[in-house]
Amino acid sequence: MHAPDRSAVAELSREEIDAFLGAQRIARLGCHVDGLTYVVPVIYVYDGECFYSVTTEGQKVAMMRENPRVCVEVDEYDTDGRGSWRSVIAQGGYEELGGDDVETALALLREHFARTTTTEARRPLGRGVVAFRIRLTELTGRSVTR
């Protein structure tokens, strides 16, 4: 995005980034294998270091198993009716969860989504469902206020 005239562009502090990621629910996850880049939306919950998520076996899981270096992006638009927006972009490392880590991730997701209409995090982990976390590095955030 480019910043129009008369808009205030600001870099977000780490505290602002953490608060923003903690409040949002949907990230766009970018992964790459053999020349193919793939961007897909995921639900997530953030614990200050990692995104936790669940998904089904499919293209993005196959790609992240092959190349765990991913990018995550979270944004929010027009929060004030004047077109202001914020976004955070981070690099990340894919880690598939097993054992007790799965239940820990599901508990975090259930708590984060408990008061929303999204039921994805509330069903039991079934066949073909994968729990994973993305360990975040190089977080940058920007806000444009209009």
Next chain:
Amino acid sequence: MHAPDRSAVAELSREEIDAFLGAQRIARLGCHVDGLTYVVPVIYVYDGECFYSVTTEGQKVAMMRENPRVCVEVDEYDTDGRGSWRSVIAQGGYEELGGDDVETALALLREHFARTTTTEARRPLGRGVVAFRIRLTELTGRSVTR
């Protein structure tokens, strides 16, 4: 995203994909160079074959000039208050615009954004501003109705 029980998952037809892309305004663009994947939000307008956009010189432009193979993703959440959502993912090729193509792209953007609060497409093309299109291939779309 994985589909919860009791939800209806449907693949979107090309006509539905085109209508959806024509109505939305923000895409997430994934690009990749030398092991680094980068996902960034962009405003766009869709003409049935390409996304047109303007941005400023920076990381994503530098990356797309080096590797024009990108991915674009557009989604919409909770359109009905029950958590339904739709998303479209496509592969694309970056083409930087010059000459008359710049004015054509800006006119498309101005028309698409004329009735919104977003002013990004209305300012004249200044120093460091880049107009580009992404020619889309391999479009897939999915809806989940709750």
